[in-house]
Amino acid sequence: MFSAPILAINAQRGYRLINSKYPPIALFDDVADESEFETLYALQALTNPRLKNDAGDMAFLATGEIPFGIPGCSYAVAPFTHINPQGSRFSDGSYGMLYLADDISTALAEVTYHQEHYWRLVDGLKYDRLVMRGLLFTFNADPAYDLFGLQLSDPVYDPVDYSVARSLGRSLKAGGAAALRYRSVRHPGAVCWGLFTPKGVISVQQSAHYEIIWDGNRIAKIDKVISTPYRPSYPRQGH
Numbered sequence: 636m637f638s639a640p641i642l643a644i645n646a647q648r649g650y651r652l653i654n655s656k657y658p659p660i661a662l663f664d665d666v667a668d669e670s671e672f673e674t675l676y677a678l679q680a681l682t683n684p685r686l687k688n689d690a691g692d693m694a695f696l697a698t699g700e701i702p703f704g705i706p707g708c709s710y711a712v713a714p715f716t717h718i719n720p721q722g723s724r725f726s727d728g729s730y731g732m733l734y735l736a737d738d739i740s741t742a743l744a745e746v747t748y749h750q751e752h753y754w755r756l757v758d759g760l761k762y763d764r765l766v767m768r769g770l771l772f773t774f775n776a777d778p779a780y781d782l783f784g785l786q787l788s789d790p791v792y793d794p795v796d797y798s799v800a801r802s803l804g805r806s807l808k809a810g811g812a813a814a815l816r817y818r819s820v821r822h823p824g825a826v827c828w829g830l831f832t833p834k835g836v837i838s839v840q841q842s843a844h845y846e847i848i849w850d851g852n853r854i855a856k857i858d859k860v861i862s863t864p865y866r867p868s869y870p871r872q873g874h
Contacts, residue, residue, distance in 0.1 A: 639780045639781055639782060639784070640780070640781040640784065641778045641779065641780060641781070642776075642777075642778070642779040642780075642781050642816065643776075643777040643778070643779070644774070644775060644776040644777065644779045644814065644816075644828075644835075645775050646773055646774075646775065646837065647773070647774055647775070647776070647828070648771060648772065648773055649735025649736060649737065649771075649772045649773075649774065649828055650735060650736045650737070650738060650739045650741070650742040650769065650770065650771060650772070650842070651710075651733075651734065651735050651736070651742060651769075651770045651772060652742050652743065652745075652746045652767040652768065652769055652770070652845065653710070653713075653767065653768050653770065654765065654766075654767060654768070655766040655767060655768045655844060657713075657768075659707070659709045659710065660689055660690055660709035660712070660713065661709075662675065662676065662679065662686075662689065662690050662709075663690070663701065663703070663708045663709040663712050664707070664708050664709050666703055666704075667703055667704045668703050668704065669698045669699060669701070669703060671703075672698060672701065672703060673698065676690070676693070690716060691712075691713065691715075691716025691717040691718075692716055692717075692718070693716060695715055695716055695718055695730060695731055696712065696715040696716055696731070696833075699834075700715075700832045700833060700834040701833065701834070702833055702834055702835070702836050702837075705836060705837060705838050705839070706838045706839060706840060707770070707838060707839025707840060707841075708836075708839070710770055710772075710839040711733065711772070711833040711836040711839055712833050714731045714732060714733045714734075714833075715730075715731035715732075715733070715832075715833055716731065717731075718730070718731045722797065722801065723797075724797050724800045724801070724804075724829070725797075725800050725801060725803065725804030725807075725815065725829050726801065726804055727801045727804075727805065730808065730831075732804070732829050732830060732831060733772075733829070733830040733833060733836075734827060734828070734829050734830075735772055735774075735827065735828045735829075735830070736819065736822075736825065736826075736827050736828075737819075737825055737826040737827070738825065739769055739842065739843075740822065740825075741819050741821075741822040741825040741826075741827065742769070743845065743857055744819070744821040744822040744825075745819070745821050745822070745827075746767060746847070747821070747847075747854050747857070748821045750765065750847060750849075750854060751849075751853055751854050754849050754854075760849070760851065761850075761851040762848075762849060762850065762851060763848075763849040764846060764847070764848055764849070765846075765847040765849075766844055766845070766846050766847070766860075767844065767845045767847060768841060768844055769841065769842035769843045769844065769845060770839055770840070770841060770842060771839070771840045771841075771842045772836060772838070772839050773836070773837040773838045773839075774814075774828075774830065774835045774836045774837055775835040775837065776813040776814035776828070776830060776835045777813055777835075778811070778812055778813055779812070779813055779814040779815060779816055779828075780807055780812055780814075780815045780816070781815070781816045782815055782816060782817040782818070783816055783817060783818055783826065785817075785818070787818055787820065787823065791803055791817070792817075792818060792820050794820055804829070804831075807831070808831045812831055813830065813831060813832055813834075813835055814828055814829060814830045814831060814835070815828070815829050815831075816828055817829065843859055843860065844859075844860040845857055845858065845859055845860065846858045846860060
């Protein structure tokens with residue numbers, strides 16, 4: 636097992652942004668426990684052809700890890716059933732992770748980097764607009780491995796090559812880690828968390844919406860809806 640300080644995180648707050656077109660998944664939010672979910676899932680599987688699209692692939696997540704009965708349960712579960720096969724920093728795409736930031740500004744920096752990368756690959760795209768929903772999570776995690784002692788020069792924080800971080804992620808997950816704490820590469824000095832399971836999530840609340848404007852070259856502006864604009868600073872490091 637990787638040698639790093641181990642934390643017991645209690646009632647920690649973290650922020651995440653998701654595309655506002657994705658609504659809550661009623662299947663997770665409407666039941667109180669595992670037995671109710673299994674019954675409802677079996678019934679809906681008979682009549683709802685969109686069930687897998689809505690709920691995601693349940694093969695990736697044991698129902699015993701779902702925090703039924705909490706506010707916003709579906710938002711806690713979605714990253715583990717709707718998995719990006721291309722992976723992420725600490726996942727090779729074979730399992731999901733819930734990534735959270737210490738502050739909404741950190742979450743915005745994270746989204747800015749990834750969304751710019753995506754839009755730059757769209758040939759001829761001169762303008763686009765995206766509205767993101769801000770979510771405030773409260774969670775427990777024990778054990779959580781603390782990578783904050785590693786400097787940004789460590790290979791685990793490489794802005795392009797995720798191989799070292801993914802190897803570490805697989806090792807920690809296999810060893811029963813609930814989460815890890817690490818440095819934000821896109822918002823230096825800030826803290827991020829990666830949760831290997833949603834079961835420690837206590838609640839998820841909607842915080843605000845943010846409108847992201849792409850001008851053909853970069854994200855030029857991010858407006859908090861009916862509030863003061865947030866504009867990313869440049870240059871900015873990659874994650």
